[in-house]
Amino acid sequence: MAIIKDIKAIGLEHDLGETHAYGMARGLTSVRDATIILLETDSGITGLGEAWGPCTMVAAALEILKPYFVGRELTQHALVPPYFYAQRYHLGVQNTFTSCLGGIDIAAHDAIGKQNDVAVYQLLGGLYQDRVPAYASDGYFAVHPKNQLRDQLLSFRDQGFRGVKIKIGRGPDDDEKRVALAREALGPEIFLMVDANGNYTSDIARKSIRQLEGYNIHFYEEPLPPTDFDGYARLRPASHLPLATGEALYSAHDFKRLSDASGADFWQPDLTLCGGLTVGNEISTLARVSHVRVSPHVWGGAIGLAAALHFSAAQVPWPHTDNIPEPALLEYDQGDNALRDEILKTPISCIDGYLIVPSGPGLGIELDWDIVNKYRVV
16 A cells, blocks of 8 residues: 655745736635645555645645655545644644645645556545536726726637636625626626625625525525624524535534524535535535535635535435536636646646546546746745
8 A cells, every 4th residue: 555755845936927817705816825745655656635825824734734645545634733733732633734734635635546546436435426617706906907897708608618707895885886797798698797795794795685585596695704603593584695615614613603503505615725625525414414616615725626616526416306597617717827727738628618627547637747847946
C-alpha cells in the first residue's frame, strides 16, 4: 500500500488589474487566487488538490498539518481530520486549517484513484451522470464598462445554460432593478438565481425578498451572514423564495446546525473549504435525510472545479429516481480567472450548458506546469 511521503502547497494568483476588478456587494476583487496541494507517495504518484483561502495562510497551515499525514498509509488519510480537531479543539474549524485539510483530502482521492486506475467518482459510489448540468455564475458588480450586467448575460442562453446567477445585495431597490434587467435579458425559461453574499440583516432581507417575488427566482443565496442559523430559521418560513446557503460553512457540523434550523432549501458546500470530498459526502448524506437539494459552490481554480464535477457526477437525485422535476445545478463561475481556464493541459469542457466529467484515473486532469509557474507566488 502506498505511503504518503510529502505534501506541498503551490500558491497561485491571477492579477486582473484594478480597472477589471469585479465581485459582490461586500466588495470587489482584482486578484483571483488558489492554492494547489500536491500529495506525493512512495510509489511515485502525486495527487492534486485545491484549498480555499489566501495562499500564504494555506501554506502556513500545511506546515502544521503535514506531520499528521507523512508516513501514513494513503488510504488512511481520512483518519487525520477528526484526530486533529479533537487534539487541537481550541483552534475551532472556521479557519484555514479546514480548507487545507480539504485540499489534502481532494489530493488523496486523486492519488488513490491514480494508484488503482479508477476515476474519483468511482471512489464516491459510482458514476450517475457523465455530464453535469451547470449554471453560469456571473452578473458581478464590476468596474470595467464591458463587464456590466447586461453584457455579462446576453450569451448564456445561446450557450445552453439552464440557469444563471447574478449578484445583488446593495439594497432592495437596486436588487429589483438588477433582477428585472436580468429576467428581461434571459427570458422566462432560464432559472435565475440571486446572491446577496450575506450582506443583509433579517429586516432588509425580507424587504428584498418581497420585491423579487414576481421574477420567478430559482433560489436566493445568502440573504444573511452564513452562520446566522437563528436568522435563517426565522427567515425561511417568511420567504416565498427558496433560500440557499453553505459556501462559507466549514464542516458537516455546521450543516447539521443548518438542518436543525430548517434554514435553507439548497445547500452549497464548497469542497475546497469544507473539508474535501470526504466531508462533502457526509454533507450529501445529511442533505438526503433532510430532504434538501445540494448545489455545490465552486469559485476557485480548475482542480476545485474538477473535484466538484466528480462529486456531482456521483450524486443520485433524491427522491426523484427517474423523474427529476428540476436538475441539481453545479456552479460554473464565468468571471475572468486564468487559474480556472488555463492551468490544465486539457481544460474542462462545457458543452450546451453541461460540464463534461473527466474520465481518466483520479480526477482525470493534468497540470500545465508552464502556466502554473507563470502564476505562482508561493
